[in-house]
Amino acid sequence: MDTSRPASVSKPAARLDTSACPVPAWLPGGHAQTLYGAFCAQHPSIHFARERVDTPDGDFIDLDWCGPGLDPHRTADGQATAHESSLVGTAASRWANDGDWAALPAECSAVILFHGLEGSSLSPYMQAMAHAFRQQGWVVVAAHFRTCSGVPNRMARAYYSGDSAEIAFMLGHVRQRLPQARWHAVGVSLGGNALLKLLGESGHDVPGLRAAAAVSVPMDLPACGQRLSDTFSGRQLYSRYFLHSIRRKIFDKAQQFPGSVDVLRTQRMRSLRDLDDLYTAPMHGYLNALDYWTRAASFPLLPGIRVPTLALNARNDPFVPEASLPGSRDVSPDVLLHQPGQGGHASFVTGMFPGNLHWLPARLLRFFQSGQ
Template sequence: MRERQQEADFTPPRGLSNPHVQTLLPRCLPRPRLARDVESLELPDGDFVELNWIRPSPTSSTAPILVLFHGLEGSFHSPYARWLLATASRMGWRAVLMHFRGCGSQPNRLPRAYHSGDTADAYWLTAELSRRYPGALKVAAGVSLGGNMLLKLVAEQGGSGLDLAGAIIVSAPLDLAASADTLHQGFSRVYERHLLKALKRKVAPRLVRGELPLSLNGEALERIDSLRGYDDAVTAPLHGFKGADDYYRRASAGRLLGDIELPTLILHADDDPFMPAALFQRLPQPSAAVHLEITHHGGHVGFMEWRNKRLSPWLARRLARELEGWASLGDSWRSITDHRLSRSDS
C-alpha cells in the first residue's frame, strides 16, 4: 500500500516557481485540439447538464472511463480540461467532461446555478454511466471547485454508493471559508476579480429577466467586491443556505477527509494562491483510503514543468501514471471493488 502522504515528484522550471507564474502559465500555452460530441443529460428536477464526450471514442463498451468535473466558471475550454481529457483519450479511455449547470453552451432552465457542495448532478451522472457501461472501470477526477464537490460526493456515498474505482482531486478548496478569505488578499484579488466578473456576467441577465428569486438588483450585484459577498447574496439564498458562512460550512469537503472509503488521490500545492498555506494542517487526518501528494510549488492548477525541451503540464503526466495503474489491474479491479463494497456492507 502506498504511503498516505508524500511529496509529489513535481519540479518547476528554474525561474518559474512563483505561484502566480505557475497559475497563469497554462493560459499562455497551446492546448490540445479535441473533437467532441455534446450531449444534454436530463436531470430529475427538469434541468440539464451538458456532457462533452471526446472523439474518437473507444469501440468497446468495457473501455475504462474518465469523468472530469471542472472548476468555478471552468469548462471544456479550460487548459487543464483539454490536457487531462486528451491524456485519457490517448490512453484508450472513454473521456467525458460534465459542465456544471449553466457552464455549457446554454443557460440552465431552473432558477438556480451550481456550487461547491452540489453533488446531486454528479451522482446522477455516475449512475447513468453505470447503466450505460456496466462492465467498464470508471475513475472520476475533479479540479478546484469540482474537486471539492467530488470529494464530498465520495464521502457522502461511502464505499458502496458509487460505481467508481477511484477518484482524483486536484487543487481543491477543501476549506471554502479560508479560500474565500485568501482570495480577498494581496495579488490573489486578481483571481477573485476575474471569477467575480464571470459570475456576474452570467447572473446579471437572469436578474434583469426576473428569473431568480433574489432580493438583488443589477446595481447591488455590481457593487459586490468579494467572492464571500457574492456567495452571501447569490449562491447561498439561491441554493437554500442561510448565508455564506452556512454555505461554506456545509459545502466544504475537508471536514470529511476521515470518512473517505474510495481509493482517492489528492494533489495539492502548498503555495496555491487560492488557499491558505499549510491547508491540510487545518483539516482532519485523511482516512487510509486517501493518498495525499503535496508539492512545494505549483500554484493553483498550474504544475508546469520543463520536459522534453518544452513547458509541459505535470498534471497530465501524473494523471497518465494514475490511469496506467488502474488499467493494469485488468479484470481484477472488479474483485477489488466487490471486496470493498462487501466490507462496507458488513
C-alpha cells in the same frame, strides 16, 4: 481557518507524497505558475460530441464525450459533419446520437472530469487531461456544471461547491451509458470539492467507481474563501477575473427570473465572499457565505472516503493556504495525499519554455493504473 475539523484519533495514517512537480526555474512562484498555466502554457486541443441530459428537477446538464470509436467530426455511420452552429464557441463539434454509444467499447477504462469555478471542457487543464486519457485509449467525459457549457440553464439556480448530488447524478448517468466500463473520476478545484464531498458522504456506496482524484481542491472552504476575499491578490486578481463572467450570468438570470436576484447589489460585488453572500448562498439554501463555506466544505468528510482517491495540492497554491491542507491523520487511509511544493492552482506547468501541462494528466494516470 475552519475550527470545526474533527480531532485526530488513533487510526492508520494516510500516505503522504511530497515528491516535487518539476516546475521550471523560469516560472517562479504560485501566482506566476497559476496564471501562466491558465493563459500561456501549451496544451493539446481536443474536440467532443455533446450529450444533453435532463435532470430530475427539470433542468439539464451537458456532457462532452470522446473515446475510441467516437469521432467528434463524423457520425457513427461515418458521415462527415460540419461544426454545428449551436455549439460554436465550445469544445464540442457535434451533438451525440444513439449510434455513438454502440460505437464506444463496452469494456474499457473511462474517466469523467469535473471542472472548477467558471471552467468548461475548453479549460486548458480539462483539454490536457482529456487528450492524455484519450491517447491511452480511455473513454473521456468532460462534465459541465449548470451554466458552464456555454448555454444558460433553465432554472434560477446554478452550481456550487457542495453540490454532491449533482456529481452523483452525473456519475450515475455515465455508468448507465457504459455499465461495463471501469469508471474513474477527476475533480478540479470547485469540482474536486464536490466530488470529495460525495465520496466522504457515500463511503463504500459509490457504485462502479474504481478510483478518484481531486486536484487543487479548497477542502477547507472557509480558509480558502477568506484567502480569495481578504487578500489583495484574491480580491484584485482572482475575484475580479471570476466575477467578470459570473456577473453577466447573474444579470441574465435576473432577466429570466424577475425578482430572483437583487441585480443592483450583485453589481457591487468585489470579492467571492460578496458573490456567495448575495447569490450563491441564498440561491442554494444557505444563510450566507460563511454558512455555505462551512457546510459545503469537504474537509470534515475526508475520513469517510473508502474509494481509492488521490488528493493533489501544490503547497504554493494561491487559492489554498498551505496551513489548510489536510495531513495524513485528517483523511481516510484510502486517500493518497500528494502535496508538492510547487505547481500553483490547477496548473503544474513543466518543461522548457514555453512550458506544457503534461505533468498533471501523467500523474493522474499513474495513480489510476498503479495506486501510487
